[in-house]
Amino acid sequence: MTVAAKAKTKTKTKRGDLAREKLKAAAVRVLNQTGFHQMRIKDVTQEAGVATGLFYHYFKNLESLVREVMSEHIERFEATADIERDVSKGAWLERMRSHYRLVVQTYAEEPGVMRCVQQFAADDPAFREHWRSSYNQRMEQLVQAFPRVFPEVEIPADEVRLLVYALGGIGQDFLHEYYVEQNADLRSSEYTQDQIADWLAALFYRGLFASNPARESLSHAQILMDIKRGGL
Template identity: 55%
Template structure:
């Protein structure tokens, strides 16, 4: 029998970490079923099946827990190396699609959290600044390489930022309408997460490069290739 220090044994997670994860999972489930403004500490502890005092042992208040959950999601959006781990740097369509996959999955799996981000942005100036800084930093990655991708372009840095923000905003509006507002016309399409991610990536690619994505890279949204003058 291997000892507790054997490499084959599974290390036990600290009780505090498990308790925090239990409370976070309960809060996420409630956010996805309802909303932030209806959320109460007693609802979270009841969902988690723990005593109310345990919550206050780990968190100073409801907002502290919610901010930790939102920070986890921001970190997932910012993990560029992980998101693009299987994609060649020169394959811009696949790079865009990999990021849209993360965004689509976040909205599909946890629409309540994405609504909560919007609510926190409205209610909390400090969090709004944090979210905007994260969003801008992610778009900055594309803005920074624009001169190398389009060496003949004479757009200024601010004009490039306008283009990138405008194109990104299209996808954000679609995701909000599809998963947050449950727009019936978008629901009627019956698109899977991968299919929607590819459509959004194709639209962004067309807007940025003024041409279609490579046909060989398309799996679901190849109908868009027929839209041309």
């Protein structure tokens, strides 16, 4: 292949990559506007500003597009090293807060995508298995870390797993109601993403360590320090 031919192929590939990303970005916007079950290929191509026929050059069908978009979101949640990049070793509250920041940001900026996770998982067994496998893997990381965090505690692994999975659900219903369902009662007060992440991280910390984090380590959830039974 000549130098000119190689350059032409590279340009064509780059153009194709840009078109593919454009369609995926458009799909995210449509999901946030209408949801998965109402979305059509025409909606995506119109949002992307491309011809409908171009869609099939990059994706077999609507499901393959949504599967790729959803899989990329899963990869973001799995990127522990990136999420905890600026967190000091042993800083458990900040570790929790860094993960909640990403989750809260995703719910806040892409509520339709988070709704789609449940909808698409119900319709697509392969994606459901991918999503569950990813979630289970993240929970197992905490299960494996438990003996290192609490070396003096002797507790069966199955009970550690029960504890971790129970704690892992903290905030999920709230985030769905607040961002996806736009619950009017919850949204009567507006909270920033940082406020919500701080609250959820503090709740997770209390559940895991059965104690409060240092008051000065919290940015917004200091009131939790004052919530305790009388006489204790």
